[in-house]
Every structure is written in C-alpha cells, then in structure tokens.
Amino acid sequence: MIDVKNIYKTFFVPHEVQALHNVSYHVNSGDVVVVIGPSGSGKSTFLRCLNRLEKANKGHITIDGVNVLDPKTDINKVRMEVGMVFQSFNLFPHLTVLENVTVGQVSVRKRRKLDAIENAMDLLNKVGIHEKASNYPSQLSGGQQQRVAIARALAMDPKVMLFDEPTSALDPEMVGEVLEVMKTLAKEGMTMVVVTHEMGFAREVADHVVFMDEGKIVEVGPPEHFFTNPTHDRTKLFLSQIL
Numbered sequence: 001m002i003d004v005k006n007i008y009k010t011f012f013v014p015h016e017v018q019a020l021h022n023v024s025y026h027v028n029s030g031d032v033v034v035v036i037g038p039s040g041s042g043k044s045t046f047l048r049c050l051n052r053l054e055k056a057n058k059g060h061i062t063i064d065g066v067n068v069l070d071p072k073t074d075i076n077k078v079r080m081e082v083g084m085v086f087q088s089f090n091l092f093p094h095l096t097v098l099e100n101v102t103v104g105q106v107s108v109r110k111r112r113k114l115d116a117i118e119n120a121m122d123l124l125n126k127v128g129i130h131e132k133a134s135n136y137p138s139q140l141s142g143g144q145q146q147r148v149a150i151a152r153a154l155a156m157d158p159k160v161m162l163f164d165e166p167t168s169a170l171d172p173e174m175v176g177e178v179l180e181v182m183k184t185l186a187k188e189g190m191t192m193v194v195v196t197h198e199m200g201f202a203r204e205v206a207d208h209v210v211f212m213d214e215g216k217i218v219e220v221g222p223p224e225h226f227f228t229n230p231t232h233d234r235t236k237l238f239l240s241q242i243l
C-alpha cells in the first residue's frame with residue numbers, strides 16, 4: 001500500500017536540518033504501523049512526505065501504486081486516498097460538525113449532498129458523536145473534536161490513514177475515547193501509520209513499530225520486540241525515558 005525508498009528531506013530555513021536521511025519503509029495493506037521516537041527525529045516530516053504536504057528532495061514514494069513524487073501525479077487524487085489526522089484537530093471553525101464531515105465529500109468526492117449527509121451521520125455515529133452534529137467545533141471537548149476530525153478524514157473513503165500524535169493535545173481523560181476509535185478502525189482492516197507516544201496502543205494494536213532518531217529509521221519490529229528486547233542503545237534509552 002505504501003512504499004518508501006531512500007527518501008531525503010532537508011529544510012534550509014531557519015537553518016539547515018536534514019529531517020529525513022535515506023528513509024525506506026514498506027507498509028502492507030491492512031497493517032497498523034506505529035512510529036515512535038524523540039522530538040525532532042523526523043516523524044512528522046515522514047508522515048507529511050507521504051501525502052506530499054512536504055516534498056521529499058530525493059527518493060521514491062508510491063501509495064497504492066501511484067508515484068507520489070512524480071510532478072505529473074495529481075496530488076489531490078493521492079490526498080483523497082490518504083486521510084490525515086493532526087495533533088491540533090484542524091476542524092473548520094465556522095462549519096458545524098455535520099458540515100465539517102460533509103463538505104469534502106461534496107466538493108472533492110462529488111457526492112450528492114443527501115448521500116454525503118447520510119454517510120456523515122453514519123460516521124459520526126461510528127465515532128460516537130452524532131448527537132453533536134449541529135454543534136460548532138468550539139462547543140466540543142478536545143476528544144470530541146478529534147473524533148470529528150477522524151470522521152471527516154474517513155468520509156473521503158481513504159485507503160490509508162495517517163495520524164500525527166492524535167492524542168498529544170488532549171486532556172488525559174479524553175485520550176481513551178480517541179484511541180478506542182482508532183482501535184476499531186484498525187480491527188476493521190484500515191491501513192494506518194500512527195505517530196504516538198501511547199505505548200499501550202502500540203503494544204495492543206501495532207503490527208510493526210518503527211523507531212526513528214535523527215531523521216533515520218533506527219529499528220523496526222513487532223511490538224513485543226520493542227518492549228522486551230530492543231536492540232539499539234538509542235531505542236533502549238528512548239523507551240526507558242517514556243515507559
């Protein structure tokens with residue numbers, strides 16, 4: 001589903017940083033991959049390169065067979081297939097919950113309004129928030145907003161879902177409700193790449209855990225490997241700091 005070969009990403013402003021250095025990775029359809037690593041290790045840049053929110057300087061990325069870095073590729077088509085959920089929800093503040101989950105279906109997926117609304121209500125039901133359909137984002141808790149953001153991404157029928165620290169901005173009591181929605185998605189077979197510090201989620205849901213440091217993938221393995229027998233000193237140090 002996702003194939004990344006030898007990608008590099010350098011930022012030049014405010015100073016030169018090699019955010020990704022020769023990163024290669026392969027995600028099979030239906031896999032749940034959890035990416036962990038210290039702040040600044042390139043986790044967000046890696047996710048953002050997958051849907052070209054950042055353009056890798058070098059290397060190859062294909063998603064479901066489509067060459068993401070080819071200038072001839074219609075990137076909006078790629079983004080339709082790759083849903084993304086951010087730490088900071090990013091809902092449209094001037095639209096209701098229902099409108100947030102409907103608008104892309106009509107404007108991008110070209111669905112009829114009534115079909116889009118029906119689909120949106122199903123998805124809001126799925127994330128447990130249909131009773132807030134006519135509220136505005138500011139009237140919702142962080143956990144509720146994040147569940148709407150997930151419903152909005154799902155409304156485009158993506159083949160892949162990317163999550164960048166989806167629970168990091170939440171009060172602790174709201175983390176569980178968002179992780180539950182993500183677990184359900186995983187069980188349904190969604191292909192997911194999740195950057196998170198929630199090691200319980202990694203242990204329970206991940207097929208593979210990827211540890212990044214200084215723009216490189218340092219270590220990859222099933223969750224059992226990471227939590228019982230990590231190989232690299234950097235991985236051991238990182239896990240000792242967060243567990």
Ligand code: ADP
Nearest residue numbers: 011013014017019038039040041042043044045
């Ligand atoms: P992580 O998500 O693991 O915390 P990031 O991918 O956000 O790491 O950042 C990796 C490195 O790239 C950091 O040194 C960060 O400061 C730098 N970086 C990320 N995004 C940008 C940007 N838009 N402009 C300049 N530097 C950036």
Ligand code: MG
Nearest residue numbers: 043044045164
């Ligand atoms: Mg990040």
